[in-house]
Amino acid sequence: MRFQDAARDARTVVYAGIQADRLVTRAADLLVEAAPLERLLARAAMNGERTDPAAWRAMFPGLFGPAVEPSLRSHAEAVLGVSLEVAGRGEQARSQYRGAVVEALTERLLARRSREVRRERRILFDGVAAEIHPYDVTVEAPGAAEAYDCKWGARGITPDVLLQLDAARTGAAAEEASLRVALVVFDAYRSCLVRLARETAPADGTYLTTIETMHELAVRPATLRARR
């Protein structure tokens, strides 16, 4: 098993520009320090209609209420500001920005426990045709590799995604290499289970991290099975 940079085509060049955008890096830098409720605020505001911060503050008394510690409130204000900036990019662009934010956040969380974190990597196995689509984030630690596909919402869990993750897992197993494959979904665990319940693509060996638990990636690999 070996890792390789993804081939760059026109789409990936355009997307690389979004991944490198200062807005994406600012959002990811803020969210890596965020409480679970702040991640929910980001999810809501990045995909909301209103741009008036007051409406969002009212929605989250646990972040902006009178009893909230000033440090948390201040951080939540920053999260809200950057989230509304993402929302302000317009319908077409913001879906790409949101995806890039989830990837960048995942990268930063994983980088807290590993120096072997890479983006947009293919995984190659001897005698097996390589998947064209790269994995969003990888941890390429010898003997304990991990591959993550990142999604904004549970709806992004598709048969193709599950098949690709499972192909990597089974390819690694055939070579007796260690590779944990996982989905990182910026959505509720409950919604992911609903999505997975009707998927027939293999997912028994795939792990799942959701908006409630993704901070745990900073200390350990994903530990929840995608299929219970």
Next chain:
Amino acid sequence: MTAPRIADVLHRALAAEAVLEERGEEVADEWQYVTDLAAAWRARLESVLAARGTEPAPPGSADAIDAAADEAALIEDPHRAIDWLSTLPQIVLAALGERT
């Protein structure tokens, strides 16, 4: 004015979810997912309703849920409605101090 009970705010949330479900069903390929998703979150909200419905709503929660329901009502795009079908109940449960 009587302070709202948890039942009052949850009924508002359930009504907003129903509107999102209807809007999300416009995405024909996702009809099953939308139906399943709405049912799962409705069941979760109804479980809170059954357990805590008569309690006073926690401070700030009625305004929070009103604001979230108002936001949901503005959503016209069916794809965004599907996204909010999951987001709205998370906000509601957070405001009530419940786990998702």
